[in-house]
Amino acid sequence: MRAYRSLATRFARIGAVEDAAGILGWDAQTLMPKGAAEGRAEQLAQLRVIAHEILTAAETGDLIAQASDDEAGLGAWERANLREMRRAYLHASAVPGDLVAVSSKASSRSEMVWREARATSDFAMLAPHLAETLRLQREVGEAKGAALGLAPYDALLDGYDPGMRRAVIDPLFSRLRAILPGLIGTIRDRQAMMPAPMPLPGPFPVEAQKALGLALMRAAGFDFERGRLDISLHPFCGGATDDVRITTRYDEADATRALMGVLHETGHALYEQGRPPAWLHQPVGNARGMSLHESQSLLIEMQACRSAEFCAYLAPRLRDVFAGEGSAWDAENLHGLYTRVEPGLIRVDADEVTYPAHILLRYDLETAMISGDLAITDLPGAFDEGMRDLLGIVVPSDRLGCLQDIHWPGGSFGYFPTYTLGAMAAAQLFRAARESLPGIPADLARGDFTALRGWLRENVHQRGSFLETDELLVTTTGKPLGAEDYMRHLRHRYLGEG
Amino acid sequence: MRAYRSLATRFARIGAVEDAAGILGWDAQTLMPKGAAEGRAEQLAQLRVIAHEILTAAETGDLIAQASDDEAGLGAWERANLREMRRAYLHASAVPGDLVAVSSKASSRSEMVWREARATSDFAMLAPHLAETLRLQREVGEAKGAALGLAPYDALLDGYDPGMRRAVIDPLFSRLRAILPGLIGTIRDRQAMMPAPMPLPGPFPVEAQKALGLALMRAAGFDFERGRLDISLHPFCGGATDDVRITTRYDEADATRALMGVLHETGHALYEQGRPPAWLHQPVGNARGMSLHESQSLLIEMQACRSAEFCAYLAPRLRDVFAGEGSAWDAENLHGLYTRVEPGLIRVDADEVTYPAHILLRYDLETAMISGDLAITDLPGAFDEGMRDLLGIVVPSDRLGCLQDIHWPGGSFGYFPTYTLGAMAAAQLFRAARESLPGIPADLARGDFTALRGWLRENVHQRGSFLETDELLVTTTGKPLGAEDYMRHLRHRYLGEG
The missing domain is CATH 1.10.1370.30 (Neurolysin; domain 3)
Incomplete structure (x- = not known):
């Protein structure tokens, strides 16, 4: 039970960081002044990296293993919670921290370029950024797929659904x-x-x-x-x-x-x-x-x-x-x-x-x-x-x-x-x-x-x-x-x- | 130079977390729906703890010591930056983690009681909470003062100015x-x-x-x-x-x-x-x-x-x-x-x-x-x-x-x-x-x-x-x-x- 409780504290912190990112993301699309885009991308990237670090810390894996050994002592919701913790851990620990940071920044950037490219119908402007984003997402899919025993696309899909x-x-x-x-x-x-x-x-x-x-x-x-x-x-x-x-x-x-x-x-x-x-x-x-x-x-x-x-x-x-x-x-x-x-x-x-x-x-x-x-x-x-x-x-x-x-x-x-x-x-x-x-x-x-x-x-x-x-x-x-x-x-x- | 650069990365992350907290704090006072207050307090508290943990990590202190040994290799702005890093580190690491948590909770609590006490002009209601907040702030001042070689009030003052x-x-x-x-x-x-x-x-x-x-x-x-x-x-x-x-x-x-x-x-x-x-x-x-x-x-x-x-x-x-x-x-x-x-x-x-x-x-x-x-x-x-x-x-x-x-x-x-x-x-x-x-x-x-x-x-x-x-x-x-x-x-x- 101690391992489970320790995990619950850890995931509550991750949840708070994700909630913070949720409000910052909302703000970016509703109120944020234009010149703040770069800083906001950095803030969101850092929060994602922080959540990722907490989630993928070796200690998280150890606690999940300990709590799993002890699963009989947990109630049905706690067991389901542990299952979801394990799923999140596997998804996240499959992707190296550097790749998380680089792919998140690349996506922010290509998303920004896309806004202009779409306005001017200029696919060539977006293409190199989109190619980079694709390349990194393929890497993410491969890394997750290797860990989860899935093909890269299934591994990406599994992250959404x-x-x-x-x-x-x-x-x-x-x-x-x-x-x-x-x-x-x-x-x-x-x-x-x-x-x-x-x-x-x-x-x-x-x-x-x-x-x-x-x-x-x-x-x-x-x-x-x-x-x-x-x-x-x-x-x-x-x-x-x-x-x-x-x-x-x-x-x-x-x-x-x-x-x-x-x-x-x-x-x-x-x-x-x-x-x-x-x-x-x-x-x-x-x-x-x-x-x-x-x-x-x-x-x-x-x-x-x-x-x-x-x-x-x-x-x-x-x-x-x-x-x-x-x-x-x-x-x-x-x-x-x-x-x-x-x-x-x-x-x-x-x-x-x-x-x-x-x-x-x-x-x-x-x-x-x-x-x-x-x-x-x-x-x-x-x-x-x-x-x-x-x-x-x-x-x-x-x-x-x-x-x-x-x-x-x-x-x-x-x-x-x-x-x-x-x-x-x-x-x-x-x-x-x-x-x-x-x-x-x-x-x-x-x-x-x-x-x-x-x-x-x-x-x-x-x-x-x-x-x-x-x-x-x-x-x-x-x-x-x-x-x-x-x-x-x-x-x-x-x-x-x- | 490597220690300095590593510190710069570390402090940039702290800055991004503080920026994130800045937007969340702004939102709490402008747009946030009433029922979100508790969750927002939790998000802000977690971000503060995260920033504090990065700042007070033993590694931060080691890096500051290393970079200080190497100060001659730094430019004027970098030296000033290192000085400010040191100041932030000394302030933060002077206060034991337990005291940070207890005093921050006591302040939140007495601030909450204050809102009601002010509305009803009831000083007696606030008094025990304010006494506790004062006691803990005095402890904070003493801890910082011991680390900085200052009297407690000067140590608190130094945190603002x-x-x-x-x-x-x-x-x-x-x-x-x-x-x-x-x-x-x-x-x-x-x-x-x-x-x-x-x-x-x-x-x-x-x-x-x-x-x-x-x-x-x-x-x-x-x-x-x-x-x-x-x-x-x-x-x-x-x-x-x-x-x-x-x-x-x-x-x-x-x-x-x-x-x-x-x-x-x-x-x-x-x-x-x-x-x-x-x-x-x-x-x-x-x-x-x-x-x-x-x-x-x-x-x-x-x-x-x-x-x-x-x-x-x-x-x-x-x-x-x-x-x-x-x-x-x-x-x-x-x-x-x-x-x-x-x-x-x-x-x-x-x-x-x-x-x-x-x-x-x-x-x-x-x-x-x-x-x-x-x-x-x-x-x-x-x-x-x-x-x-x-x-x-x-x-x-x-x-x-x-x-x-x-x-x-x-x-x-x-x-x-x-x-x-x-x-x-x-x-x-x-x-x-x-x-x-x-x-x-x-x-x-x-x-x-x-x-x-x-x-x-x-x-x-x-x-x-x-x-x-x-x-x-x-x-x-x-x-x-x-x-x-x-x-x-x-x-x-x-x-x-x-």
């Missing part, structure tokens, strides 16, 4: 790849035969958008005593324990997008705010991987808030807030706007039907980049080709193509698939929730999230990392992650089936 | 004590014979106050690429290297106070933003102690911006921004408002003539507390007696008396004198600047800070901690810190002499 493997993703994504182009075509044909939804006539003053967003966050159960809503160029959910900060970006010509963005991030935030109170500062209290995290944002946004039921609640509120007149403000039209399917260039603007195509492409490209089968210089061409194949779209410039996302310049390889895995998990969980609580659709039509949030809290949020992802899904939905409920959801919503 | 000693302060403060009550009386009599300045009629919308504050900051030379202005309950200058953040608090009934507050914090910020670029992340690149820091805020606020010349520039701008009408908006009246002398209960509200009386009193009391000559139970009586003696004011309640300041409950003994030492240094430096650049008053009348800022940058800011405080003053003003220029300034501004 513990337990996830290419062997799980490949068949799921193959199925999507086989079905998706046809499904998109069928849905597009069907929507073409119906009257196109009318755009809501603006303008939409920022203050009114913000007030409505705050009201919906409150309705969904966001705790403002332990979190905030702010503005950033790229919306995200960040911050720290008991200080969950989501962001959005307002467009005075279109209120629908920021609103759904706020609800998406609120889904992430509910997960963070709902983690098990007694374990908040321990590894087992953390959210269980990025797929499940994305499932929570997509469950709130896509499953709950883009439903016909919630649109019936939302439409009159939108009309009130923006003094709307005419039938564009009717619930049916709003639902039509929120379920319009249209292949487009930008991933983050994609509807839920075409979105997976963007992910399939990126998954192919990043697995090839990590394996060395795709060189950075060939990335723009491969990207554009994939867009043509998967969505029938011609990419007019790198700004709207392979330069659009921050992930690769920021050093995140192995992250992209979790978006679509999350969409699948969301459909699976929402279906289980409705089977357990059939009143949920009627609740949403009244803007009442209480029952849904309670179910999520109990079945997902409060479990933290107590269960492995697939254990959680089996316990909660009766089966491991699959594509069926997701495909069924798309067929139901977009083709009126089932 | 390197090199400052009671032997320097006592004669300076004795002179003030002899002169001040008579001077205040004379000035009050003189002001009583003149028409009282008219208050500016409000209201003053926050947005307009903010816009004017930002414009004045810009005029004074604040670099918004490396800093921000925000709102907090208690105004301060904080943040990090290349990210200097000042705050203010707006009152829609009075614009003059927030405006001067912004200029005061701008003075601190110019110092921070003007530190030597090549040494920003090393101890020698830090600002030289609290007296000199306060001299920079008071030089901008009291010496420059409350001058008749700057009021002539400011008055028409105030009139424009707030659409003012009538003679209250005339420069002479504004100058009258900004130089009104009136003894009052609250230190932070005091004018520059009566302010030192508040400091003389606190200096007497805290030196007596540290030496054991004043028991906590006798503090309220001694405080009230001092206010009567020095300012002729009867303290109606402890809330407006000895409970008004956070310093003692927070464990800061030895900080108070730096406010008045800073006021003296400000007068001395401003006089030297004007002797060197006689155009400064005329510049200020045009809102032009360029020459003054250039002088401060060269003579103070860019020196960082290269020179000891007195060396800097001798080099820059021809003499060590004294009270003459300060008294001359008061006689000139308030009695029209010289």
Whole structure:
């Protein structure tokens, strides 16, 4: 027990350092003056190195070994906590400290260059930085893979989504790849035969958008005593324990997008705010991987808030807030706007039907980049080709193509698939929730999230990392992650089936 | 050289951790949601412990010893840097780890109790906690004193203002004590014979106050690429290297106070933003102690911006921004408002003539507390007696008396004198600047800070901690810190002499 307690103290310190980095990272994207970027990168790098040093100290390994010998004396949560400590230790100790520092700095730098390269659609400007970031991330993947007995890409993936493997993703994504182009075509044909939804006539003053967003966050159960809503160029959910900060970006010509963005991030935030109170500062209290995290944002946004039921609640509120007149403000039209399917260039603007195509492409490209089968210089061409194949779209410039996302310049390889895995998990969980609580659709039509949030809290949020992802899904939905409920959801919503 | 370089890396890391803590501390006072307070305290405590551990590691001491043996091979700035490293190491390693932890916890606790005790004016509630904090701070002073060869109070003082000693302060403060009550009386009599300045009629919308504050900051030379202005309950200058953040608090009934507050914090910020670029992340690149820091805020606020010349520039701008009408908006009246002398209960509200009386009193009391000559139970009586003696004011309640300041409950003994030492240094430096650049008053009348800022940058800011405080003053003003220029300034501004 002494070894375990000593580990708990050690991991609480790591948690505090990570929380500190969370607030500094949030600040960098919301308020930080431009000239502070270099210093902030240094601060974040140092905090990461410090957390890494505490985590990878020989003493940590010794304590884990001692505590493991003594595991019989631990309770179930303590054992799960020890398992997560071991996982974190293995991931971190696999990577030499120098490589951590160098790769973190390289990522910060290429992320900074990317901001300018994207603005000017200048891939050549980014290329050397991206190549360096890739090279270092491949090294990280190789180092972790050697320690964990995994291929480099699986090792990187495991860092975002513990337990996830290419062997799980490949068949799921193959199925999507086989079905998706046809499904998109069928849905597009069907929507073409119906009257196109009318755009809501603006303008939409920022203050009114913000007030409505705050009201919906409150309705969904966001705790403002332990979190905030702010503005950033790229919306995200960040911050720290008991200080969950989501962001959005307002467009005075279109209120629908920021609103759904706020609800998406609120889904992430509910997960963070709902983690098990007694374990908040321990590894087992953390959210269980990025797929499940994305499932929570997509469950709130896509499953709950883009439903016909919630649109019936939302439409009159939108009309009130923006003094709307005419039938564009009717619930049916709003639902039509929120379920319009249209292949487009930008991933983050994609509807839920075409979105997976963007992910399939990126998954192919990043697995090839990590394996060395795709060189950075060939990335723009491969990207554009994939867009043509998967969505029938011609990419007019790198700004709207392979330069659009921050992930690769920021050093995140192995992250992209979790978006679509999350969409699948969301459909699976929402279906289980409705089977357990059939009143949920009627609740949403009244803007009442209480029952849904309670179910999520109990079945997902409060479990933290107590269960492995697939254990959680089996316990909660009766089966491991699959594509069926997701495909069924798309067929139901977009083709009126089932 | 290897030992020195290794130290530089080590201290750069400490600097990055301190910068991180600076941003987190800023956030805690500006934006943080209420429920995050406990977590934030934990994050800050962990960062402090981490910085302390790096600083006091045996290896740090060994490296300092090695580098000192090798000092001949170092350049002048490197030698000064090593001196500052040694100072930081001696201060930190003098105090046993247990005492650091216990005294820091006791201070947090008594600071928390103080918030409630002040609100209810309940000194008895605070007394046992303050006694414990005092006892532990005395222990800290004794431990540091033993290591540095100083008396306990001098050792505490040295932590805020390197090199400052009671032997320097006592004669300076004795002179003030002899002169001040008579001077205040004379000035009050003189002001009583003149028409009282008219208050500016409000209201003053926050947005307009903010816009004017930002414009004045810009005029004074604040670099918004490396800093921000925000709102907090208690105004301060904080943040990090290349990210200097000042705050203010707006009152829609009075614009003059927030405006001067912004200029005061701008003075601190110019110092921070003007530190030597090549040494920003090393101890020698830090600002030289609290007296000199306060001299920079008071030089901008009291010496420059409350001058008749700057009021002539400011008055028409105030009139424009707030659409003012009538003679209250005339420069002479504004100058009258900004130089009104009136003894009052609250230190932070005091004018520059009566302010030192508040400091003389606190200096007497805290030196007596540290030496054991004043028991906590006798503090309220001694405080009230001092206010009567020095300012002729009867303290109606402890809330407006000895409970008004956070310093003692927070464990800061030895900080108070730096406010008045800073006021003296400000007068001395401003006089030297004007002797060197006689155009400064005329510049200020045009809102032009360029020459003054250039002088401060060269003579103070860019020196960082290269020179000891007195060396800097001798080099820059021809003499060590004294009270003459300060008294001359008061006689000139308030009695029209010289």
